[in-house]
Amino acid sequence: MAKSLTLVLNKPKTWLLLFAWAFLIIFAVKFVINDALPYYGFDEEVYGRFWIMKWPLIGHISGGLIALTIGPFQFWTGFRKRYRKIHRVMGLTYITAILIGTISSVNLALTTGMAVHWTWALSLIALAFAWISTTGLAFRFILLGRIQMHKEWMVRSYVVTFAFVLFRWLNSTQVFVEMGNFIERGPTMIWVSWVIPLFITELILQWNKK
Template sequence: MKQLNLKTLFRPKSYVTLIAWIFLILFAGKFVIKDALPYFGFNPEVFGRLWDFKWSLIGHVSGGLVALSIGPFQFWKSFRNKFMSIHRVLGRIYLIGILIGTVSAIHLAWTSGLNIHWTWAFALQGLAFAWISTATMAYISVIRKRIQQHREWMIRSYVVTFAFVSFRWLIELPMVQELGTFIERGPTTIWVSWTIPLVITEMIMSLNKKK
């Protein structure tokens, strides 16, 4: 019988990773309960000015929730190694969710978003492009059996997916709300919600790469 290596089982890095995932899940859970799920009650007061675009918004939110929920399972190494067939199925569902979310986001950007201001529409379009691009690169990489590249693009994809959570958190901060009207702070905030986390991610991945 193989002896259990306690040093390997309880590595400090594993604890840090676990704590980070718990924080992200709780952080995202608050966003889901407070900001996303209320839309599924189809209450006109919840949708506000977006009521006329409710189906695009529901598609966008649904796609985001699917990707947000599946992501942790795709990065769970033990789960992935033990249930590879499920990992592949979840990966396809993840891509479909992002595709639906992206198409819906583009429609929202150039309809309701453009009604607010072209800078807001452009910011939404930029996020939608980053969302579908990173997911597509992850898919192309795995099709070409470039597994390491696939993992790196999946990390980027999930960072962009998480931008919806980050944006909601940032836009509600008192210091951000003091920056001006929504037209003045909204577009900048949505760019910040994914570009800065993505740059930090690139730095971390670069530092962790083996020679």
């Protein structure tokens, strides 16, 4: 067992994958602590203009947090093979969380989003559509027993899930801050946060096919 583990860890690709997951998890934890958890204090000052839409916002945040947390376990091969029933339950929970998050985000887009600008609302709806579409296709392929396609669409789904974390980071970078007011930079950041990562993911998925 120890020998097999040593052989696995000696593979550069394995180390690279572990490093990537560690970076993503740390990045996500920072987002959760700084940007998500404060909303659960239900302080009107924290919510600002979102106070009247606090429940859709909580639904959106909760759905995203659950999906972010469950994702790594779903991709963990050892966990998946050893705990198949738990893997299925967590998978259904992941889908439900994203469904709740999507409905909530569309609700926000059509209300507070439109109050900002129609381009902002449109970018939010497009992201919500990408989120539920990639997840829905992953679910469809597992029902059809097409495991490889299911795995690929789950990867795409998690990339889109991570867009919310990436958006928060982009919004704090100097490059985007200098673009102007939020109406100008907000929609651009939303598109960048999922379209480019999804494009890179697609290149990797197709490159690795034999």
